[in-house]
Amino acid sequence: QSALTQPASVSGSPGQSITISCTGTSSDVGKYYLVSWYQHHPGKAPKLIIYEDSKRPSGLSNRFSGSKSGNTASLTISGLQIEDEADYYCSSYAGSGTWVFGGGTKLTVL
Amino acid sequence: QVQLQESGPGLVRPSQTLSLTCTVSGSSMTGGGYYWNWIRQRPGKGLEWIGSVSYSGSTFYNPSLRSRLTISMDTSENHFSLKLSSVTAADTAVYYCAAGGYGDYADWGQGTLVTVSS
Numbered sequence: 043q044s045a046l047t048q049p050a051s052v053s054g055s056p057g058q059s060i061t062i063s064c065t066g067t068s069s070d071v072g073k074y075y076l077v078s079w080y081q082h083h084p085g086k087a088p089k090l091i092i093y094e095d096s097k098r099p100s101g102l103s104n105r106f107s108g109s110k111s112g113n114t115a116s117l118t119i120s121g122l123q124i125e126d127e128a129d130y131y132c133s134s135y136a137g138s139g140t141w142v143f144g145g146g147t148k149l150t151v152l
Numbered sequence: 153q154v155q156l157q158e159s160g161p162g163l164v165r166p167s168q169t170l171s172l173t174c175t176v177s178g179s180s181m182t183g184g185g186y187y188w189n190w191i192r193q194r195p196g197k198g199l200e201w202i203g204s205v206s207y208s209g210s211t212f213y214n215p216s217l218r219s220r221l222t223i224s225m226d227t228s229e230n231h232f233s234l235k236l237s238s239v240t241a242a243d244t245a246v247y248y249c250a251a252g253g254y255g256d257y258a259d260w261g262q263g264t265l266v267t268v269s270s
Contacts, residue, residue: 043214043215043216045198076254076255078255078256078257080199080257082199086262087248087260087261087262087263088199088248088250088257088260089260090252090256090257090258093253093255093256093258094256099258129198131198131199133199133201133255133257134255135254135255138212139204139210139212140201140212140213140214140215141201141204141255142201143191143198143199143200143201144198145198146198146199
């Protein structure tokens with residue numbers, strides 16, 4: 043069970059859109075419709091922003107969207123805001139009741 | 153919404169057992185189809201799923217920690233626990249408890265820092 047692969051960092055300007063990728067294998071990301079995404083501001087608890095590949099929790103801004111193609115899932119944030127600056131993590135089911143996270147991506151809003 | 157609060161020692165000696173408890177409020181642990189999870193973040197690293205216990209009491213462990221790990225739940229006290237044996241400095245981390253459906257951790261505790269040091 044290896045960690046999912048995410049870019050270490052991405053950046054964008056306010057109002058722009060960015061996409062963060064999350065690459066796994068045919069045994070996790072590519073096999074199940076169970077990729078989640080979390081926003082993590084340091085010192086705070088992580089926050090669920092996408093589940094089951096592309097579903098948003100109730101009340102969450104539609105600026106956040108999730109998608110998947112093959113073994114790679116993606117998180118897109120549109121209309122970037124200063125408060126979106128945070129670390130973002132993907133997670134996937136890996137079979138046999140186990141789960142695996144990505145290494146995390148630091149989003150900088152310039 | 154479920155409220156979660158971690159508790160336990162902030163300092164553990166090497167080779168000893170790390171023990172943490174997560175107290176649950178706002179939901180029955182056996183109702184609602186929840187899975188109760190432990191997740192950690194080592195210094196400068198990403199999130200790592202440690203393991204979980206389901207609403208029915210089934211347990212699931214990270215294969216890399218399985219030999220040292222026990223997760224249990226006490227429905228009478230409405231809490232679940234983590235025990236990690238034979239700890240080393242590599243187990244120093246912020247430990248979170250989290251709850252949700254199957255793999256979507258909608259509710260989190262604030263996290264507790266556990267340092268392994270002599």
